[in-house]
Amino acid sequence: GAVVSQHPSWVICKSGTSVKIECRSLDFQATTMFWYRQFPKQSLMLMATSNEGSKATYEQGVEKDKFLINHASLTLSTLTVTSAHPEDSSFYICSALEGSAGNQPQHFGDGTRLSIL
Amino acid sequence: AQSVAQPEDQVNVAEGNPLTVKCTYSVSGNPYLFWYVQYPNRGLQFLLKYITGDNLVKGSYGFEAEFNKSQTSFHLKKPSALVSDSALYFCAARPPNFNKFYFGSGTKLNVKP
Secondary structure (H helix, E strand, C coil): HHHHHHCCCCCCCCCCCEEEEEEEECHHHCEEEEEEEEEECCCEEEEEEEEEECCECCCCCCCCCCCCEEEEEEEEEEEEEEECHHHHCCCEEEEEEEECCCCCCCCEHHHEEECCC | CCCEHHHHHHEEEEEECCCCEECECCCCEEEEEEEEEECCCCCEEEEEEEECCCEEEEHHHHEEEEEEEECEEEEEEEECCCHHHEEEEEEEEECCCCCCCEECCCCEEEEEC
């Protein structure tokens, strides 16, 4: 159980293109989803916390207009990288929390490798 | 500031030997503690968690972790390493009643035959 599906797994596109990444919880309802960016030297950077039906909470330094997050249902959150540039190339990972109990782990998607030419 | 530290970027161990991946935390309250593993080009997989109770928790794939409140540590351990355990390991802490996880920087585990 507790499967999170992230799509697409790999995207290559031209500079200036907008790219949408989907994150779905397949067998549970996720009131909260997280979006991370992972840099080549391993570390995970939290970009934003997404709650169903409300605006996402962005971390300091993350451009809201650049990285649009929508959490329209209890099973789907999307991240849109608008007008992507080469510096946006990275590995993006989503995760979802099952229920509201604080002691539950996050369940992660398999990530999206974004390459902007 | 709240933080989780994994002091070793890399840990090398021979197959069959015990392994330890270290984690210390500076997070308010009595945080919930987690370990995750990441294989190349994949997301993170949950290994185990500490909420309360026994200081030694057991998780997936034979891994266990030891919680030490006085040292604010939560080290990951396995009695006998496998080559297939080679991966990137992340420690995380979550304050009670707060919807945010603090992750360590990750430790790359290399298990050599």
